[in-house]
Amino acid sequence: MRVGIGYDVHRLVAGRLLVLGGVEVPYHLGLLGHSDADVLVHAVMDALLGAAGCGDIGKLFPDTDQKYRGISSLVLLSRVAGYLGERLWTVSNVDAVVIAQAPKISPYIEQMRVNMAREMGVAPEQVSVKATTTEGLGFAGRGEGIAAQAVACIRRIK
Ligand SMILES: Nc1ccn([C@@H]2O[C@H](COP(=O)(O)O)[C@@H](O)[C@H]2O)c(=O)n1
Numbered sequence: 001m002r003v004g005i006g007y008d009v010h011r012l013v014a015g016r017l018l019v020l021g022g023v024e025v026p027y028h029l030g031l032l033g034h035s036d037a038d039v040l041v042h043a044v045m046d047a048l049l050g051a052a053g054c055g056d057i058g059k060l061f062p063d064t065d066q067k068y069r070g071i072s073s074l075v076l077l078s079r080v081a082g083y084l085g086e087r088l089w090t091v092s093n094v095d096a097v098v099i100a101q102a103p104k105i106s107p108y109i110e111q112m113r114v115n116m117a118r119e120m121g122v123a124p125e126q127v128s129v130k131a132t133t134t135e136g137l138g139f140a141g142r143g144e145g146i147a148a149q150a151v152a153c154i155r156r157i158k
């Protein structure tokens, strides 16, 4: 059994979709990035890669590579799960928190769990997503960006 941690931040800007856990969350701003900037899926992928001792998403999917421009991060999550599978790791569970002053994401959390579990080949019960504000403090509190943090536990495929 191994554990890993992931953390990511993306800036909120006009003219972009807000995609979190593969769900398009209605909001007047979206996250800026080379991919769809799904900060939650990015934190989950970094936790998985960290657990396996395989670096991070910037190493696997460089943001200088045009083939990742605008790509769905769920597609990248499926590739990370495959990458771990080739190394005989499977996911035991993932726990994540989205740090955002707005919008309210609790109505979308179940779909985020389903989406990420599907790409990792596990049950939604093995994927936990939570949300918190920062009570108005810091960059997240000012609505300048959204952060996400995740831990992942992986185990050997028998
Ligand atoms: N973007 C967010 C932030 C929080 N929530 C939910 O609201 C609850 C209260 O948040 P606090 O920061 O005041 O503790 C929290 O339990 C979240 O479920 C949310 O849906 N979206």
Ligand SMILES: C[C@@]1(CO)OP(=O)(O)OP(=O)(O)OC[C@H]1O
Binding pocket: 008, 032, 033, 034, 035, 036, 037, 038, 042, 057, 058, 059, 061, 062, 063, 068, 069
């Ligand atoms: C996902 C990648 C690749 O498209 O791009 P971004 O969406 O910019 O995300 P980031 O968390 O900055 O780093 C990983 C990148 O390599």
